[in-house]
Amino acid sequence: MANILVIAEHDNASLKPATLNAVTAAAHISKGIGGDIHVLVAGKGAQAAADAASKVAGVAKVLLADDGSYEHQLPEDVAPLVVATAKSGYGHVLAGATSVGKNLLPRVAALLDVAAISDITAVLSADTFERPIYAGNAIATVQSADSVKVITVRTTAFETAASEGGSAPVEAVSGAGAAGLSSFVSAELTKSERPELTAARVVVSGGRGMQSGENFPMLEALADKLGAAVGASRAAVDAGFVPNDYQVGQTGKIVAPELYIAVGISGAIQHLAGMKDSKVIVAINKDEEAPIFQVADYGLVADLFKAVPELTDKLG
Amino acid sequence: MKVLVPVKRVVDYNVKVRVKADGSGVETSNVKFSMNPFDEIAVEEAVRLKEAGKATEIVVVSVGPTQAQETLRTALAMGADRAILVQTDVETQPLAVAKVLKSLVEKEAPGLVILGKQAIDDDCNQTGQMLAALLGWGQGTFASKVAPAGDAVAVTREIDGGLEVVSLKLPAVVTADLRLNEPRYASLPNIMKAKKKPLETVSPDALGVDVTPRLKTVKVAEPAKRQAGIKVPDVATLVDKLKNEARVI
Numbered sequence: 091m092a093n094i095l096v097i098a099e100h101d102n103a104s105l106k107p108a109t110l111n112a113v114t115a116a117a118h119i120s121k122g123i124g125g126d127i128h129v130l131v132a133g134k135g136a137q138a139a140a141d142a143a144s145k146v147a148g149v150a151k152v153l154l155a156d157d158g159s160y161e162h163q164l165p166e167d168v169a170p171l172v173v174a175t176a177k178s179g180y181g182h183v184l185a186g187a188t189s190v191g192k193n194l195l196p197r198v199a200a201l202l203d204v205a206a207i208s209d210i211t212a213v214l215s216a217d218t219f220e221r222p223i224y225a226g227n228a229i230a231t232v233q234s235a236d237s238v239k240v241i242t243v244r245t246t247a248f249e250t251a252a253s254e255g256g257s258a259p260v261e262a263v264s265g266a267g268a269a270g271l272s273s274f275v276s277a278e279l280t281k282s283e284r285p286e287l288t289a290a291r292v293v294v295s296g297g298r299g300m301q302s303g304e305n306f307p308m309l310e311a312l313a314d315k316l317g318a319a320v321g322a323s324r325a326a327v328d329a330g331f332v333p334n335d336y337q338v339g340q341t342g343k344i345v346a347p348e349l350y351i352a353v354g355i356s357g358a359i360q361h362l363a364g365m366k367d368s369k370v371i372v373a374i375n376k377d378e379e380a381p382i383f384q385v386a387d388y389g390l391v392a393d394l395f396k397a398v399p400e401l402t403d404k405l406g
Numbered sequence: 407m408k409v410l411v412p413v414k415r416v417v418d419y420n421v422k423v424r425v426k427a428d429g430s431g432v433e434t435s436n437v438k439f440s441m442n443p444f445d446e447i448a449v450e451e452a453v454r455l456k457e458a459g460k461a462t463e464i465v466v467v468s469v470g471p472t473q474a475q476e477t478l479r480t481a482l483a484m485g486a487d488r489a490i491l492v493q494t495d496v497e498t499q500p501l502a503v504a505k506v507l508k509s510l511v512e513k514e515a516p517g518l519v520i521l522g523k524q525a526i527d528d529d530c531n532q533t534g535q536m537l538a539a540l541l542g543w544g545q546g547t548f549a550s551k552v553a554p555a556g557d558a559v560a561v562t563r564e565i566d567g568g569l570e571v572v573s574l575k576l577p578a579v580v581t582a583d584l585r586l587n588e589p590r591y592a593s594l595p596n597i598m599k600a601k602k603k604p605l606e607t608v609s610p611d612a613l614g615v616d617v618t619p620r621l622k623t624v625k626v627a628e629p630a631k632r633q634a635g636i637k638v639p640d641v642a643t644l645v646d647k648l649k650n651e652a653r654v655i
Contacts, residue, residue, distance in 0.1 A: 228432050
């Protein structure tokens with residue numbers, strides 16, 4: 091009976107929530123075929139991340155590959171480690187469909203000479219999965235006959251596994267280390283006090299209708315009242331109102347919060363792809379023909395520069 | 407340095423696709439096709455590298471049906487030098503495309519391969535990573551800046567928390583994100599000139615690659631429809647509905 095391997099996403103000190111969504115997807119697969127869920131943590135000085143993984147409910151074992159070459163989890167270095175681990179007896183290799191997972195897993199799949207299955211939204215059986223195509227305008231059911239299924243998991247489609255309650259042993263493993271093809275130079279991370287966009291319960295997003303970056307503090311004030319994250323449409327990002335990691339859509343982040351408030355966003359196909367699975371959608375737009383109103387549970391046709399401050403006030 | 411740019415012919419990004427009634431796929435007859443938007447950005451980047459004196463020749467490649475010739479002509483009109491069509495009528499999946507590209511890379515020996523980060527039809531986001539793996543090259547995915555210098559290329563990548571810069575040993579594979587550049591429009595004289603540029607057609611068999619799909623598509627369905635919502639007259643009603651009806655605040 092083959093086990094299931096989940097690749098942990100972490101910053102060496104703590105686990106990223108996407109790992110917990112991937113563990114839940116792994117649990118769905120395990121329900122049908124059995125097999126234990128193991129988590130692979132590749133990093134440098136990553137004992138804390140491995141300890142966090144060992145506490146996750148449902149995890150049977152944590153493999154820790156601690157080596158200087160894995161510090162930034164470059165796919166050239168980590169993929170051979172994942173491949174060697176997968177060959178030691180795993181039927182599935184999973185990771186969250188984040189920028190890290192999307193970068194790494196197709197490389198792993200090609201080295202194993204198997205197809206990769208991107209961004210699954212449902213597990214139908216151990217070899218059959220659902221995934222959105224055409225910017226979420228169609229759902230494909232795909233079946234894999236490969237010996238190892240290499241899968242990235244749409245994080246918003248699976249609950250997070252409980253981060254407490256498990257007590258899996260941590261086992262040290264080692265890989266080939268640096269491949270010498272690439273090196274990390276620098277990172278520039280956007281600092282924010284607000285919740286992470288993909289994990290937030292409420293998201294307030296602004297589009298071209300915001301007119302300039304100087305008007306975004308108005309949305310931030312509303313977001314702070316709601317404990318929300320702030321997002322944006324591609325138009326707002328391209329116009330330079332906000333950094334690109336705010337972008338929600340086919341090419342940006344996929345979110346599915348309980349409440350999504352779209353302000354000054356027309357609702358292009360590519361934007362809807364990133365947010366239409368939100369539980370409740372509110373649209374504030376002065377154009378009553380805007381396509382966003384076709385998916386909004388509550389639409390307000392109004393000037394956002396009046397409506398947003400009024401909304402913020404009323405929530406006080 | 408030669409640059410190889412793979413491009414894909416896809417249903418135009420503005421088209422609202424319709425799922426076929428028999429669940430076998432989406433309707434593609436009588437639908438507008440264009441070059442995948444991420445691939446336009448890849449072509450533009452290659453042309454800019456040539457204009458900056460960093461690239462010597464740009465070869466564009468497409469794996470797909472005969473009509474993909476049009477997509478290649480578009481790339482030639484944007485400034486590519488020559489084109490190769492790997493003609494096949496089967497559904498092209500990333501692993502097969504990566505193997506075809508690997509075989510072409512071995513023939514053409516480019517210093518850099520620039521792809522789009524994903525195709526907007528299958529939304530896979532895999533081919534560039536798979537090609538890099540098969541070649542044993544470094545990969546700079548989701549690139550918003552590409553700066554080759556000497557025997558390395560610095561790639562600024564869009565990651566979930568912001569940006570990251572990696573340095574890759576050349577030759578390397580780069581996949582373009584939307585913010586890498588603003589693709590140019592092909593001018594009429596350039597479209598005319600593109601008709602005279604060389605376009606070679608080969609079969610996957612001639613390259614020794616089996617392109618049979620590995621993943622079986624069991625069915626394609628419409629996504630769940632959202633219930634039609636209501637319009638509220640003012641902010642007070644909106645707050646009331648969110649508090650008492652939807653109970654989300």
